[in-house]
Structures are given as C-alpha cells and as structure tokens.
Amino acid sequence: MTISGVALLAICTLLGAILGDLLGMMLGVKANVGGVGLAMIFLIAGRHWLIRRKLLNEGIKLGVGFWAAFYIPIVVAMAANQNVVAAVESGPMVAIAAIGTVLACFASVALISKMSGRVETMDEIEAREGTLTPKVAQADGLGSVVR
Amino acid sequence: MILEAVSHALQVNALLTAFAFVGLVMWLSAALSKYLTMGRIHGSAIAIMIGLALAFWGGVVTGGKSGLADIPMLSGIGLMGGAMLRDFAIVATAFEVDVDKAKKAGMIGAVALVLGTIIPFIVGALAAVAYGYTDAISITTIGAGAVTYIVGPVTGAAIGADSAVMALSIATGVFKAVLVMIGSPFVAGMIGLNNPRTAMVFGGLMGTVSGVSAGLAATDRRLVPYGALTATFHTGFGCLVAPSIFYLIVRAIAGS
Numbered sequence: 001m002t003i004s005g006v007a008l009l010a011i012c013t014l015l016g017a018i019l020g021d022l023l024g025m026m027l028g029v030k031a032n033v034g035g036v037g038l039a040m041i042f043l044i045a046g047r048h049w050l051i052r053r054k055l056l057n058e059g060i061k062l063g064v065g066f067w068a069a070f071y072i073p074i075v076v077a078m079a080a081n082q083n084v085v086a087a088v089e090s091g092p093m094v095a096i097a098a099i100g101t102v103l104a105c106f107a108s109v110a111l112i113s114k115m116s117g118r119v120e121t122m123d124e125i126e127a128r129e130g131t132l133t134p135k136v137a138q139a140d141g142l143g144s145v146v147r
Numbered sequence: 148m149i150l151e152a153v154s155h156a157l158q159v160n161a162l163l164t165a166f167a168f169v170g171l172v173m174w175l176s177a178a179l180s181k182y183l184t185m186g187r188i189h190g191s192a193i194a195i196m197i198g199l200a201l202a203f204w205g206g207v208v209t210g211g212k213s214g215l216a217d218i219p220m221l222s223g224i225g226l227m228g229g230a231m232l233r234d235f236a237i238v239a240t241a242f243e244v245d246v247d248k249a250k251k252a253g254m255i256g257a258v259a260l261v262l263g264t265i266i267p268f269i270v271g272a273l274a275a276v277a278y279g280y281t282d283a284i285s286i287t288t289i290g291a292g293a294v295t296y297i298v299g300p301v302t303g304a305a306i307g308a309d310s311a312v313m314a315l316s317i318a319t320g321v322f323k324a325v326l327v328m329i330g331s332p333f334v335a336g337m338i339g340l341n342n343p344r345t346a347m348v349f350g351g352l353m354g355t356v357s358g359v360s361a362g363l364a365a366t367d368r369r370l371v372p373y374g375a376l377t378a379t380f381h382t383g384f385g386c387l388v389a390p391s392i393f394y395l396i397v398r399a400i401a402g403s
Contacts, residue, residue: 013238020305023391031306031394036234037387040241048246067239072191073169074236077228078300079198079317080169081216085206086311087318090278093289094315097274098322101267101293102330105352108262110338112352113345116255121341122369 005063012042154220161223168221172197188328189361195296195321199314212310230304237297241383255344256377259351264385267293267354268393271319276401283398285312289319290397291389295355296320298385305390324358331362340366343373350374354381 013036020035027033043064050056087094120128157164176194180186184193202214211217216225226232271293275286288308292299292315299316302308308316331340331349339345340363350359350373359378363370 009235009239009242013235016238017234020390027395029306029395029398031390033305033394034387034391035305036237036301037383037385037391039234039238040244040383040386043238043241044244044246047242047244061242064239064242067236068242071236071240072194073166073173074228074233075191075297076172076194076198077165077169077224078233079195079228079314079321080202080205081214081225081228082199082202082314082317083206083212083310084199084203084214084314084318086212087314088203090311090315093274093278094318094322096277097271097289097293097319098326100270100274101319101323102326102353104266104270105263106330106334106338108266109259109340109345109349109352112255112259112262112348113339116344116348119342119344122343122367123341125343126369 001059002063003059005060005065006067007063008046008060009043009064009067012046013039015039015042157220158222161221162226163223164220165223165227168224169227172201187361187365188325189357191357192321192324192328192361195317196325199318199321202314233304234301237301237382237386244379244383251376256347256351259348260377260380260384263352263354263381264294264388266352267323268389272397274319280312281401283394283401284308286401287389287394287397288312288316290393291385292316292319293323294320294385294389295382296324297355297382298389301386302389302394306394320355324355327353327355327358328361328365332365335366340370343370346370346373347377350377350379351381354378354385356381 016035016037016039017032019038020032023033024031047056050060173190173194176197177190179193180188180190205215205218205221206212209217213225215221216228268290270290272286272290274293275289280286280289284303284306285308287306288299288303289312291302296317297320299320300313303313303316335341338349340349346363349363353359353362353374356375356378359374360371363374
C-alpha cells in the first residue's frame with residue numbers, strides 16, 4: 001500500500017524530530033540537534049530491513065518516492081518565502097563565501113588526487129575493457145530526484 | 148466578478164495554488180536550462196534562483212518578511228516551503244541511499260565527504276564573521292549554507308535562525324552549486340578530474356548532487372555516476388553534523 005511508504009517516512013521524520021529535540025534539551029541548546037540527519041539514518045535502516053525481509057513492495061516505494069521527487073519543488077517554495085530583501089541589504093557576503101568555498105574544494109580535490117598517486121583514466125579503462133561504462137544518469141534533474 | 152471568483156478560489160485552495168505556481172516555475176526553469184544555458188546550469192538551480200528573486204519581489208511589494216507568501220493569493224507557498232513538508236521531503240531522498248553502494252566509495256570517499264563538509268563550513272562561517280555576524284546561530288547557518296543549499300536552511304530552522312540569514316544561507320549554497328556546474332570543466336585538467344576515483348573525491352568534496360552531476364556532465368559524462376555516488380551522502384551528513392557538532396563548536400567559540 002502506498003500509505004505504508006508515506007507512514008514509514010512520517011514515522012522516521014517524527015522520530016528524528018523527537019530525538020533531535022531531546023538531544024537539544026540534553027545538551028542545553030534550544031535547537032533540534034541533527035533531527036533530519038537522524039531521520040535519514042532511520043529511513044536507510046528501515047529500507048535495509050525491509051529488503052532483507054523481502055517486504056519492500058512497489059506501494060512503499062511509491063509512497064516514499066513521491067515525496068523524494070517533490071523535494072526540489074519544495075525547496076523552490078522554501079526559497080520563495082525567505083526574507084530576501086533583508087539578505088540583499090547585507091552585501092556581497094554570499095559571493096565571497098561561495099567563491100571561497102569552491103576554490104578551497106577544487107584545491108582539495110587536486111591535492112587528494114595528487115596524493116593518491118596515478119590511477120587509470122576513464123579513457124584508459126575504456127580502451128582496456130573495450131566497453132562502455134555504466135549508463136550515465138539522466139541530467140535533466142527536474143523529473144528525477146536530484147539533490 | 149470573474150476576478151473575484153478567481154482570487155477567492157486561489158486563496159481558499161492556497162496549497163493547490165502553490166503547487167500550480169511552483170510547477171510553472173519548475174517548467175520555466177527546465178526550459179531556460181535547456182535553451183538558454185544548453186543544459187550547463189541545472190534546472191533546479193535556476194528554479195531556486197527564480198524562487199529567491201520572487202521572494203525579493205514579494206518583499207518589496209508587500210514590505211513583509213516572508214517573501215512571496217506575504218501575497219494573500221500565494222500564501223500556500225509558505226505552507227509548501229515550510230519546515231514540515233521540507234523536512235519530510237528531504238528525509239525521503241535518503242530512501243535511495245544504498246548501503247552496499249556506499250561501501251564501494253570506500254575510505255577515500257568518506258574522507259572527501261568529511262572534508263567537503265568541514266572546509267565549506269569553515270569558509271562560510273569565516274565569511275559570516277567578516278561581514279559582522281557575531282551570534283553562533285547566524286554564523287552556523289551561513290556556514291552550513293556553504294555546505295549545500297539544503298543543509299543551510301535545515302540547520303537554520305533547527306537552531307532558530309532569522310529568515311534573512313536563512314535567505315543568505317540558501318543563496319550561498321545555490322551560488323556554490325552554480326559555480327561548480329560552470330567551473331568544473333575549466334579546472335578538470337588542473338585537478339586531475341579524468342578518472343572514477345577523482346570523480347568520487349570530487350563528488351564528496353563539492354557536495355550538492357545538482358552541482359556535481361551537471362559539472363561532471365559538462366566535463367565527461369562517464370564520470371557522473373561516480374561523482375553522484377559520494378555526493379548523495381553530502382546532504383544527509385551535513386544535516387546530521389551542522390546543527391549538532393558544528394553548532395556546538397561555533398557556540399563554544401563565539402558564545403550564544
């Protein structure tokens with residue numbers, strides 16, 4: 001049943017929220033500490049359990065999958081109700097933070113790939129195997145779930 | 148009379164109006180992504196930018212603090228983009244995470260993921276401090292926004308950040324994702340992005356699946372699945388550590 005999936009998702013999200021609040025209280029901060037992350041772990045564990053027991057059916061997948069696919073539209077709605085006027089007044093911080101982050105991360109990728117030594121490039125792998133690598137995920141983004 | 152009937156129907160069914168409205172925005176973004184940027188900038192990033200622009204317009208028109216949601220006819224946007232449905236949908240995305248696939252990414256993927264969360268957070272937090280934010284909540288929220296545009300608002304909502312700070316945090320994340328999309332092909336040679344392993348490191352470090360998949364697609368389409376493999380965990384990991392460990396650390400340093 002589709003509702004099983006929606007209910008599973010709701011239970012995981014609620015459990016995460018409760019635990020996050022409790023953690024916040026224990027640590028003495030007025031915040032939900034990591035509730036969404038905890039809920040995600042519960043859902044991953046739930047899926048794993050269902051697969052092992054062979055209980056994961058199309059209905060459950062549909063119930064969760066719908067909300068997963070709805071994620072970008074909801075984020076767009078969320079963006080549309082922020083106080084952007086006040087944010088714009090605070091100047092170019094956004095650009096500086098974003099550019100700084102991207103540069104630092106590109107540099108780290110370069111560093112790690114240098115440190116880990118030479119590995120086969122994609123072209124070499126294909127030349128060796130003589131086959132194409134797994135099908136590339138569709139990058140249209142809107143229909144499929146893209147984070 | 149017709150106008151009155153329309154506006155009444157739209158207001159009574161506020162959430163449905165929001166669905167239709169956001170649907171139009173998504174459709175327009177997909178078209179813009181395809182024809183204006185030749186698919187280089189992801190439709191989702193364009194849609195979020197349009198969302199932020201509309202929020203700006205809504206704020207100017209109404210003088211309110213809730214962007215478009217302050218316009219009576221579009222009040223449903225507030226419900227659709229509110230904390231409840233947002234957390235619900237974000238948690239749902241974890242359903243596709245395959246534990247066995249995670250093991251494939253291995254140690255180097257995990258290291259990249261941790262670094263890809265810590266480095267952006269530090270850079271974002273420093274930028275926030277440089278621009279005069281002194282409270283732990285704002286610094287953490289903006290730092291989390293530099294991780295991804297999801298981790299930012301999730302963290303902000305969890306620790307009670309101001310809406311203007313949330314907007315900054317989302318904008319930082321979106322700007323970062325767009326930079327990754329556009330910049331990746333240009334730096335690919337320099338950072339050795341031509342093999343699956345570097346692609347996995349890249350996915351873990353850069354975060355946002357939209358940024359990574361579009362950036363890798365523009366570099367070499369064959370690398371996309373490897374980058375997406377590690378980037379998938381980015382949001383979940385960020386949502387776990389940013390409003391907890393990171394917030395507590397910032398709070399210890401900056402004071403509450």
